[in-house]
Structures are given as C-alpha cells and as structure tokens.
Amino acid sequence: MQFRYGKITVKIGSNVLAKSDGTLNVSRIAHLVDQIAFLHKNGVEVVLVSSGAVAAGKAVLEPAKKIDAVSQRQLWAALGQVKLISRYSDFFSEHGLVCAQVLTTKENFSSRAHYLNMKNCITTLLENKVIPIVNENDTISVTELMFTDNDELSGLMASMVNSEALILLSNVDGVYNSHPQSKNAELINKIEVAEKELENAISGEQSNFGRGGMLTKFRIAKKVAGDGIGVHIANGSSENILVDLLDTKKDLQHTFFVPNKKSSSGVKKWIGYSDGFTKGQVVVNQGAINALNSEKAVSLLPVGIVAITNEFKKGDLVKIVDETDNVVGIGKAQFSSDNFEIEKKSEKQRPLIHYDYLYLETSRTAHSKK
Secondary structure, eight states, rough: OOOOOEEEEEEHHHHHBBBTSBBBBBBHHHHHHHHHHHHHHTTOEEEEEOOHHHHHHHOOOOOOOOOOOOHHHHHHHHHHHHHHHHHHHHHHHHOOOOEEEEEGGGGSSSSHHHHHHHHHHHHHHHHHTTTEEEETTTTTOOGGGGGHHHHHHHHHHHHHHOOOOEEEEEESHHHBBBOOTTTTBOOOOOETTTTTTTGGSSSOOOOOSSSSSSSHHHHHHHHHHHTOOOOEEETTTTTHHHHHEEEEEEEOSSSSEESSSOOOOHHHHHHHHHHGGGOOEEOOOHHHHHHHHHSSSOOOOOEEEEEEEOOOOOTOOOEEOOTTSOEEEEEESSSSSHHHHHHHSSOOOOOOEEEEEEEGGGHHHHHSOO
C-alpha cells in the first residue's frame, strides 16, 4: 500500500469521540488507534490532537452541587483527561506502541521561545517513535486566551511540525454548500485557498459537544492550506477512514483544501498564529497593501501607515488593518510607536515591520511568499 503522506497531524473532534449521551465512545477510540498504529508501523509519523476529555469526565461523576459552567468544564476536563489518555495508552500498548500526553494552552505560544520549546518537545517524541497526543489544558485555560477549539490547536501543531497534511475528523463527510441537513446540500470535494464566496454559505452552528463548528474548520483549513499544508475534512465515524484517506488508490467522499505550493518560514508561521497576542495596531493605506501583496519581498514602511490605534513597544506583535478595519496581517515591530513620527519624517525610513517578521493574511488568498 502506498500512502499520500509521510507526516500528518490528525484532529479528532468531540462529536467523533462522544456518544449521544455525551460520554466517551470507547470502541470508536479503539478503532481510530488501530488505524493510527497501522500507519505508524508503515512509516507515517502521526501527531494526534484529541478532544474528548470533558466527555470522558462526565462518565466519572456528576458535581456534588450546582456549579457554574466554567467550573463544571474544569472538573470534567481534569477527571476526563486522565481517563482519556489511559484509554489511548492501553489501546496503543496492544500494538506495542507508546503514546505521550502533551497538554498546552494558547498562552504557551505567546512567545517565540515557548513556541520553539513546544516544537522541540513534539519533534523529540516523534524521533523516539512516540505518538504525541495533544489537547488544550481546559483545567487552567483562561477564557480570553483559549483556542477557538482543537481545530485551531491542530492547525498550529500541523504548521509547527511541518506536517504534509492536516486531517480534521468530524461527524459529517466534509464541507457542504449549505447546512448539511438542508434538502439540496451538496458536499464540496475540493476547495482552493483563494475561494472567498463559500464562507458565507457555511453554517456557524457549533457542534453538540465541542466549542467549534464547520465555519471554524473552514477558516482554519484555509489558513493551514495557505501555509502549504493539505487539509482534509472527513467523517471520523466512517470505517477505516484514516487509512483509506492516505491510500493513494482510493478516492473518498470528503473535502480537500488544496495547499499553496510555497510555505511560510518558521517565524512567520508562529506570527500567523499569534493574533491573540498583538499589543499594537496600525492602519495602512491601499498603496501599502498593494506593495505588501506584490510578488516582491516588501517590508512595511512608515510612509504607508495612516494611523496608530494601539500603542506598542519595540519587539511587540502589531496587527495591521486597512482603513475599513479588515485585518491585513501581523508583524513584529522594529521600533516603538513613540518613535513613529521621527521615523516617518526621516529621509531614509526604517521599516516598522521587516519582511522577515511579517505574516500577511492576504497571502492565503493570493500567494504565500517564502
């Protein structure tokens, strides 16, 4: 059997792992582990991002008294993570394989040093033939700094470890041109990064047991594909779904996001997933936007900035928006906002954001520059 990829990141959603009553679907986990073990033994490196801790915790106990939603989630996540990883460990052991638990929060990616430390951890596990099982640490995550859901986390992981593909397993076959339950809904088999109109037709409805939904998956998939990684959205409850997806001789009904041919550099990838940690914000004119989106490697000069709406220091991450408040990109400031007017009046302007530390949102819909 020939496989499409040698390294993949697989995200298993809550709706795949939870039964209708919200408790953990153990037989589903066992079947998915069988598939991952088969791929692993045939030379495919797998990073697994798994939801399901809260579902597993629900089966352990009910709160002794009425508590708020956040405390309830913390309780079930803390209890369930132990049970979830124990299930994975037992099932992988049956195949003679070792797995490892990696719990993280969005704040762990707030600095380049933390990002590289996480990357080193995952790389070391893979080099030692260990299967990393990554999940957000819901027990301590601060609401304002939580990942949208594990779709966002899996996109970051796939980008960070340079996976060839990200596979998002959901409870539907892929992306539809309207709500999947609509009478005339049709599955979209292939989506290009430049596709813009489709997003308006996708339902923003959240999944039953997770925090995300198909709209989140669509946006993350486009972001990851824009960085040169192919993305598959498929039905995790289908028999042998992972092995069949990677089998070059099979063509399954699912949605594939076609990746850009070029990928961003490592530092740009980190910046691209750091929008929650920007300190400053600048407004740029259309001339600057045209220059940034040209085929040339262009830095952001003060001349193209029409306003500073949030102050920042040297080294801070800065959000770049157009004059209608649409996000253009994110970059690392070369000097503080206090020095902006001085730099703008200088005969030889220094770039506020150097090209090497600039991540463009529009690169996903146009082209991705190295």
